Amino acid sequence: MAEATAPKPSSSVKLVLLGEAASSLVLRFVNNDFQENKEPTIGAAFLTQKCNLPTRTIKFEIWDTAGQERFASLAPMYYRNAQSALVVYDLTKPTSLIKAKHWVAELQRQASPGIVIALVGNKLDLTNETSGSSNAIGEDGDEAAEPEDDGDARKVSTAEAKTYAEEEGLLFFETSAKNGTNVTEVFTAIANAIPETSLKGARGPGATQSNANRAEDQSRVNLTGPRDNASKEGCAC
Amino acid sequence: MRDSPDPRSSCSDARAGATTDTTAAKAAGKNGIGTMTVASENDALKRREHPKPDTSDAATTPDTMHSEGDGDERENRPPLPPRPSLLNASDRPNTPLSPTKKPALQSKPTTAISSVDIQTLAFPDGTRGTFSTPASRSVSESVSLSGLSVGQSTPSRKVSYNGNGEFDDTTSLMSYAPTLRANGDLASLLDEGLSSQSPAWKLLSSQADTVNPFESIDPQDSPLLNFSHEFDEIEAVDSKGGNEGKLFTCPAGKPIWSRHGDQNLINGYIGIIQTIISFYQEAKDPLMGFTAGGTKFVISTEGPLYFVAISKLGESDVQLRSQLEALYMQILSTLTLPTLKQLFTNRPNTDLRRPLEGTETLLSSLADTFTKGSPSALLSALECLKIRKSQRHVINNTLLRARTDKLLYGLIVAGGRLVSVIRPKRHSLHPSDLSLIFNMLFEAGSVKAGGGENWIPLCLPGFNNKGYLYMYVSFVSAHEDGEAPSERPHTAGSGRNDEIAVLLISADKESFYELKKMREEVVGQLEKNGSMNIIKSAVRQGRPSTSDIVPGTIIRHFLYKSRPNVQFTMPSFSPHFDNLLSRRRLLSLYHNLHASTHAKHSHVKVLHCVGRDSISLAWTTPFFEFYCVAGPNASRSALAQGANKVIQWVKREEERVFIIGGAVF
Numbered sequence: 001m002a003e004a005t006a007p008k009p010s011s012s013v014k015l016v017l018l019g020e021a022a023s024s025l026v027l028r029f030v031n032n033d034f035q036e037n038k039e040p041t042i043g044a045a046f047l048t049q050k051c052n053l054p055t056r057t058i059k060f061e062i063w064d065t066a067g068q069e070r071f072a073s074l075a076p077m078y079y080r081n082a083q084s085a086l087v088v089y090d091l092t093k094p095t096s097l098i099k100a101k102h103w104v105a106e107l108q109r110q111a112s113p114g115i116v117i118a119l120v121g122n123k124l125d126l127t128n129e130t131s132g133s134s135n136a137i138g139e140d141g142d143e144a145a146e147p148e149d150d151g152d153a154r155k156v157s158t159a160e161a162k163t164y165a166e167e168e169g170l171l172f173f174e175t176s177a178k179n180g181t182n183v184t185e186v187f188t189a190i191a192n193a194i195p196e197t198s199l200k201g202a203r204g205p206g207a208t209q210s211n212a213n214r215a216e217d218q219s220r221v222n223l224t225g226p227r228d229n230a231s232k233e234g235c236a237c
Numbered sequence: 238m239r240d241s242p243d244p245r246s247s248c249s250d251a252r253a254g255a256t257t258d259t260t261a262a263k264a265a266g267k268n269g270i271g272t273m274t275v276a277s278e279n280d281a282l283k284r285r286e287h288p289k290p291d292t293s294d295a296a297t298t299p300d301t302m303h304s305e306g307d308g309d310e311r312e313n314r315p316p317l318p319p320r321p322s323l324l325n326a327s328d329r330p331n332t333p334l335s336p337t338k339k340p341a342l343q344s345k346p347t348t349a350i351s352s353v354d355i356q357t358l359a360f361p362d363g364t365r366g367t368f369s370t371p372a373s374r375s376v377s378e379s380v381s382l383s384g385l386s387v388g389q390s391t392p393s394r395k396v397s398y399n400g401n402g403e404f405d406d407t408t409s410l411m412s413y414a415p416t417l418r419a420n421g422d423l424a425s426l427l428d429e430g431l432s433s434q435s436p437a438w439k440l441l442s443s444q445a446d447t448v449n450p451f452e453s454i455d456p457q458d459s460p461l462l463n464f465s466h467e468f469d470e471i472e473a474v475d476s477k478g479g480n481e482g483k484l485f486t487c488p489a490g491k492p493i494w495s496r497h498g499d500q501n502l503i504n505g506y507i508g509i510i511q512t513i514i515s516f517y518q519e520a521k522d523p524l525m526g527f528t529a530g531g532t533k534f535v536i537s538t539e540g541p542l543y544f545v546a547i548s549k550l551g552e553s554d555v556q557l558r559s560q561l562e563a564l565y566m567q568i569l570s571t572l573t574l575p576t577l578k579q580l581f582t583n584r585p586n587t588d589l590r591r592p593l594e595g596t597e598t599l600l601s602s603l604a605d606t607f608t609k610g611s612p613s614a615l616l617s618a619l620e621c622l623k624i625r626k627s628q629r630h631v632i633n634n635t636l637l638r639a640r641t642d643k644l645l646y647g648l649i650v651a652g653g654r655l656v657s658v659i660r661p662k663r664h665s666l667h668p669s670d671l672s673l674i675f676n677m678l679f680e681a682g683s684v685k686a687g688g689g690e691n692w693i694p695l696c697l698p699g700f701n702n703k704g705y706l707y708m709y710v711s712f713v714s715a716h717e718d719g720e721a722p723s724e725r726p727h728t729a730g731s732g733r734n735d736e737i738a739v740l741l742i743s744a745d746k747e748s749f750y751e752l753k754k755m756r757e758e759v760v761g762q763l764e765k766n767g768s769m770n771i772i773k774s775a776v777r778q779g780r781p782s783t784s785d786i787v788p789g790t791i792i793r794h795f796l797y798k799s800r801p802n803v804q805f806t807m808p809s810f811s812p813h814f815d816n817l818l819s820r821r822r823l824l825s826l827y828h829n830l831h832a833s834t835h836a837k838h839s840h841v842k843v844l845h846c847v848g849r850d851s852i853s854l855a856w857t858t859p860f861f862e863f864y865c866v867a868g869p870n871a872s873r874s875a876l877a878q879g880a881n882k883v884i885q886w887v888k889r890e891e892e893r894v895f896i897i898g899g900a901v902f
Contacts, residue, residue, distance in 0.1 A: 030689065040595040042677065042684055043693030043708075046749070062689075074694060074746060 010057040016078045017064045018103040019088035020096040021122050024177040051191045058191040084116040084190045091121035092153040116193045118171035125176035126153040493589045496604040539565045541581040553832035560607045566698045571596045574702040602681040610824025616798045618805040622654040626892040632657040632768045633900035639758040643748040648740040651776045653679040659900040667699025692749045709741040709752040735776050780809035792879040795865035806894040830855035830864050
């Protein structure tokens with residue numbers, strides 16, 4: 001589809017989305033929309049959005065997963081062949097960063113080795129350090145709920161998360177899905193970070209699938225058990 | 238009815254008046270007590286009339302028939318013997334026998350002066366008029382119904398027999414415990430006397446019969462007073478609480494979910510409930526429910542889980558129990574039965590909240606649907622989108638042609654109404670499964686809010702409670718033609734009823750891309766052959782109003798359930814039941830009618846209910862259940878006439894409003 005409209009080369013990139021409040025981030029990116037108190041995802045949502053780079057067009061195929069335990073058996077379907085992942089934490093909740101670290105570890109174990117992972121701290125609008133003019137609007141309700149006197153609900157410092165991201169070789173951003181700060185930047189950065197080689201000839205999901213699968217089978221230790229393993233092999237050949 | 242050419246299959250007539258013993262009269266002043274009169278079809282009469290359906294009713298059984306002229310109903314009727322104690326005018330100050338009292342009642346019509354004659358309605362189609370009615374006698378009963386919400390209190394009930402058109406004088410007066418519901422076995426028939434209408438009253442009625450249901454009720458009386466706050470989170474539990482709450486828990490005592498309030502607040506209450514439940518369980522006599530004041534508690538035990546419904550809305554035990562059952566089905570749909578059992582076998586004190594994480598919203602929206610009142614839940618039936626038979630055929634075929642091997646069920650649903658289903662020959666779809674899916678897609682909003690396409694593992698307990706199926710869902714907005722689903726506007730609240738969903742269900746968890754392809758083909762084809770536009774315009778049009786269906790009818794709303802098809806149809810709630818409160822009142826009325834006609838051992842086939850704020854009619858046959866409501870001043874015969882017309886309409890439109898057969902592969 002993208003080929004028809006844009007003269008630039010276009011390729012599909014599978015992106016898996018994990019972590020707290022991740023849905024609202026992708027909703028901002030895909031639909032430029034924000035919903036207060038969005039209910040948790042049920043199952044998984046599949047969304048697509050194009051990202052225009054100077055030299056090419058990337059079509060993101062985004063899997064927004066619920067990430068609950070009982071869906072664990074579905075996880076391989078999402079991770080498999082994913083070229084990129086977005087792990088989101090809530091920078092007003094320290095526990096959400098711990099969860100995010102679990103997801104990163106999980107991805108490093110489970111997903112293709114070349115996967116590009118971005119760590120994103122969301123809800124920047126609840127801190128008082130953003131210069132954005134838009135974050136003053138409609139924020140009262142949220143801030144009233146916070147015990148902070150100065151209106152700064154931040155609980156996870158930028159330095160802490162950034163250090164972790166650097167150690168693990170992740171892209172790092174702080175965003176606000178509510179007012180849109182940095183959201184497009186995250187996806188553009190991911191698109192830029194995807195190695196050109198993994199995009200070559202990758203015109204459809206089928207092609208990327210076989211590419212990534214091959215790489216994955218060579219080097220990965222599979223920890224999810226025999227059932228999982230079997231299903232993967234079945235697809236790879 | 239008289240001017241309709243259709244033969245009348247039967248006509249039994251219960252001349253019933255208000256049972257104005259002092260209790261009822263007192264209560265009426267306070268809480269909008271209505272009198273409900275019930276008559277089952279008189280089988281004997283029917284059999285007699287069927288061979289020669291054109292015979293005049295009045296000629297056959299002058300005793301029980303009456304002519305139709307609105308005001309002249311009594312002329313052909315010989316006065317019946319008075320009942321010594323009950324017909325004493327001084328005992329019943331509100332009856333029309335004491336005309337001087339009437340003006341005082343005109344502003345608030347009570348049952349005391351409403352004519353409550355029963356006509357058994359003629360089935361519009363002569364061929365179908367032969368449905369069997371097991372009751373061999375005419376049964377009617379009068380139940381004092383306290384308005385809509387405290388419907389369980391039945392201060393008094395008159396019981397008598399009507400043997401072959403003759404009234405029995407040995408009427409007895411009985412009192413019942415408030416929890417006892419109308420029982421069809423307890424036949425009662427009220428005699429004449431109360432049907433006499435003064436000219437003044439007739440004049441008033443004729444001018445005011447456009448009053449809509451629930452217009453006049455004084456909200457101060459009503460337990461529904463705080464209904465609009467029903468869905469707010471409760472911050473502090475106090476004795477006034479909400480109208481309805483549901484909670485469930487496991488025997489080890491861990492609360493799992495509750496509709497209202499923070500779990501810390503309700504923990505104490507859960508402890509009390511559990512103590513009560515286990516007390517009875519030790520005695521090997523499990524507690525089913527109890528009533529405290531106007532609040533009803535219903536308890537159900539499903540495997541390792543206790544479910545408790547707490548309601549002041551006046552549903553019957555059976556209805557509350559079916560609501561709890563639906564919540565249990567939702568849990569099974571998340572976990573599957575083997576998983577649930579395993580969790581509790583391995584660790585009896587499992588905290589089920591964790592495995593259920595993320596589905597609280599589904600449970601809440603399900604419970605809210607019950608609190609708001611859902612015709613679909615009440616009737617255990619589905620609603621279909623009304624389109625032409627040939628149009629539905631085209632859509633079915635489009636789905637069938639695009640079908641992939643992995644597909645189990647394919648559905649198109651618009652705003653909670655079914656448009657088309659394809660299924661394998663060997664498997665049917667269970668309505669309770671579909672209502673779980675509809676709740677997830679159209680009420681909970683979490684799926685749709687995400688936009689795009691969804692891949693949802695779920696268990697359909699009616700189909701198979703042991704394993705997961707995988708459901709592909711994508712939405713198409715009814716408001717933008719030919720736009721991609723991702724570009725539709727997000728109007729979380731208002732948009733819910735005009736979303737068209739394509740659901741493709743498979744047993745294979747890897748089949749997402751295959752079903753995605755099928756969906757693209759289906760939507761493309763539907764766009765091409767014009768079906769998509771038909772669906773969209775049918776959705777935009779909404780349900781017809783009652784006056785579109787039967788011009789000039791006094792019926793304000795109705796429910797018609799086709800029993801063989803397990804589907805129902807109804808008109809739009811607007812303009813008379815636009816807001817949440819009036820809709821809840823309407824649904825409460827339907828709940829009462831439904832409970833009365835579905836009570837165990839009930840032989841009630843036709844039920845006419847007169848209340849201060851509405852009159853209503855329930856009619857059940859093996860083929861359908863029908864419930865309708867009109868304003869309090871509407872005449873009974875106009876209601877009956879309207880009901881017949883509506884049923885004729887449904888019969889005419891049957892293949893449009895229902896999916897009959899459906900497409901199989």
